[in-house]
Amino acid sequence: MGTVYLLHLEKPLSENHTSQHYIGYADRLKERIAHHESGTGARFTQVAIERNIGFTLVRKWHGDRSLERRLKNQKHAARLCPVCNPDNYHNHEREKNNDQ
Numbered sequence: 001m002g003t004v005y006l007l008h009l010e011k012p013l014s015e016n017h018t019s020q021h022y023i024g025y026a027d028r029l030k031e032r033i034a035h036h037e038s039g040t041g042a043r044f045t046q047v048a049i050e051r052n053i054g055f056t057l058v059r060k061w062h063g064d065r066s067l068e069r070r071l072k073n074q075k076h077a078a079r080l081c082p083v084c085n086p087d088n089y090h091n092h093e094r095e096k097n098n099d100q
């Protein structure tokens, strides 16, 4: 069991790549985030760094890769993001707690 995490970009990577979020999975989150910040974590964050776009870790869940896949497949990371969607954030927290 590791951590599924959500990164929020301060702006989209480009006009053609409008996603402002990255969902990932890590066994050791701190190391993973350090890799993202040094540009070696994923293509997505590498491009963000090349374009001087800042990103922050905005949410994390205890889980495994199946949770990562489930969240990615929902294709609405923005709804999970407390920065983009502060009102929904608390509702999602409640849903999550009911699941457990």
Ligand SMILES: [Zn+2]
Pocket: 008, 009, 020, 021, 078, 081, 082, 083, 084, 085
């Ligand atoms: Zn966001």
